[in-house]
Amino acid sequence: MKKGIQQRLRVTQGEMKMILATAAILLVMVLVKCCSGGGKEEEEVVVEEPKVDLLYGYDRSKYEIHEGVVQQGQVLSSVLDGLISQSRINRLAEGTKDVYDLARNIRPDKNWALFMTVDSLGTRTPSHFVYEINRLEVLHADFVGDKITARIEEKQQTYVRRKVSASIESSLWNALVSNDIPGALAVEIENIYGWSVDFFHLHEGDTFTIIYDEAYAEGERVGIGMVYGAYFKHGGRDYYAIPFMQNGKLDYWDEKGGSMRRQFLKAPLKFTRISSKFSNSRLHPIKKIYRPHHGVDYAAPVGTPVVAIADGTVSVKKYEKGGAGYYMKITHSNGYVSTYMHLSKYAKGINVGTRVKQGEVICYVGNTGGSTGPHLDFRIHKNGTPIDPLKIPSTSVEPVKKENMAAFEQVRDKVMAELQGEGTHILKGDINPNAEDLVYEDSRLVNWNKDVRRNNMFDALDKL
Numbered sequence: 001m002k003k004g005i006q007q008r009l010r011v012t013q014g015e016m017k018m019i020l021a022t023a024a025i026l027l028v029m030v031l032v033k034c035c036s037g038g039g040k041e042e043e044e045v046v047v048e049e050p051k052v053d054l055l056y057g058y059d060r061s062k063y064e065i066h067e068g069v070v071q072q073g074q075v076l077s078s079v080l081d082g083l084i085s086q087s088r089i090n091r092l093a094e095g096t097k098d099v100y101d102l103a104r105n106i107r108p109d110k111n112w113a114l115f116m117t118v119d120s121l122g123t124r125t126p127s128h129f130v131y132e133i134n135r136l137e138v139l140h141a142d143f144v145g146d147k148i149t150a151r152i153e154e155k156q157q158t159y160v161r162r163k164v165s166a167s168i169e170s171s172l173w174n175a176l177v178s179n180d181i182p183g184a185l186a187v188e189i190e191n192i193y194g195w196s197v198d199f200f201h202l203h204e205g206d207t208f209t210i211i212y213d214e215a216y217a218e219g220e221r222v223g224i225g226m227v228y229g230a231y232f233k234h235g236g237r238d239y240y241a242i243p244f245m246q247n248g249k250l251d252y253w254d255e256k257g258g259s260m261r262r263q264f265l266k267a268p269l270k271f272t273r274i275s276s277k278f279s280n281s282r283l284h285p286i287k288k289i290y291r292p293h294h295g296v297d298y299a300a301p302v303g304t305p306v307v308a309i310a311d312g313t314v315s316v317k318k319y320e321k322g323g324a325g326y327y328m329k330i331t332h333s334n335g336y337v338s339t340y341m342h343l344s345k346y347a348k349g350i351n352v353g354t355r356v357k358q359g360e361v362i363c364y365v366g367n368t369g370g371s372t373g374p375h376l377d378f379r380i381h382k383n384g385t386p387i388d389p390l391k392i393p394s395t396s397v398e399p400v401k402k403e404n405m406a407a408f409e410q411v412r413d414k415v416m417a418e419l420q421g422e423g424t425h426i427l428k429g430d431i432n433p434n435a436e437d438l439v440y441e442d443s444r445l446v447n448w449n450k451d452v453r454r455n456n457m458f459d460a461l462d463k464l
Helices: 002-036 086-095 172-178 184-193 402-419 443-453 457-463
Strands: 064-069 111-118 124-132 137-144 147-154 158-167 207-217 220-234 237-246 249-253 273-276 279-283 290-293 296-299 305-307 312-320 325-331 336-346 361-365 375-382 385-387
Touching: 086 137, 086 147, 158 172, 172 184, 184 207, 184 220, 184 237, 207 402, 220 402, 237 402, 312 336, 325 361
Parallel strands: none
Antiparallel strands: 064 111, 111 124, 124 137, 137 147, 158 207, 207 220, 220 237, 237 249, 273 296, 279 290, 296 375, 305 361, 312 325, 325 336, 336 361, 336 375, 375 385
């Protein structure tokens, strides 16, 4: 009996020796492989970190969160009533004043969120308050002890490259709306073509094509970015706009290198209608007699901003009872003087002797003096002689310099090729080598989201 047990023990001990010897050999092989650096590298095992659910950059799991939308008539104290003490609300109002005066500027329909920490005893302490100022800017207020630290952060923007074309049927604005083109582009188009295209006399059949970046934040269209080039056919004439850097400034030029800018703007205000034109014999609306009207009346709501049509110096700023009402004059170069009448008020800092820039807001449309309705009476004199503002001659400013022409022509050829549906995309770096890189989205997905919002899901899927 003992002999059998000993035999079994001897076998077991032998097997154990073999196991230990094998393990030792394997260990040596591993060490040699690791130390030698030869052989095939082992694939690195990547362990994915668990995704964190963030709200305004804060981990949702760490806070008790109260969210809401500011209602009509609410102020900061009523928004946070019952969530934090009045003393903390006062501290929040005071602590954000220098960054964004929350107490004064809180507005209806704006999103807000309060982040509270909860300890083991159930005590709730405010940690962060967030308020969406607009679609791009967010106010962050952090509760740090008895103090508030505040900052404004911008939402990350992504861009979609667009090339759109449209035909004018009634107005530029209606052409944009009917083609789902952002209204902000109207301002850019007018800024580019404000010297060459008369937007008060657009013709049915006028067309335009424009290449630009459309900006998105959190899936919502929030504006536009760079305009890479444009083409406007107006009154049978072709107007190209080519972006190019000269003297460190980005501006727009025609295809020959002439500046799109002119000595005078076409009009001193935006998106209005002309209610009365320049005339040597017009029936006065109040006195009911025929008399000269050496100006152009632009009908517009009270408060509409009015800009200087050219660089100059304010020479007159006064009130005339029963006549021009509040009015001002600007003296320009080459004997020109522009006059702006029936104003509601002047822009801040505008006084006699003030030097103003072309396009700078100088005053606001009103209904003062001898006026039958809100409008701007705008006049131009040349060496004391009245001239029709709609026919004012306007010379171009400095063209592309000779030493820059070769670089300009490279940009121009790319822009015009893309406008005509040929060639490669013009890039921001082609125009400005110091431009920041942009994050672009797949435009198909943006279009799909847009179509889904219009309840055209099946059509959207077909497009993809």
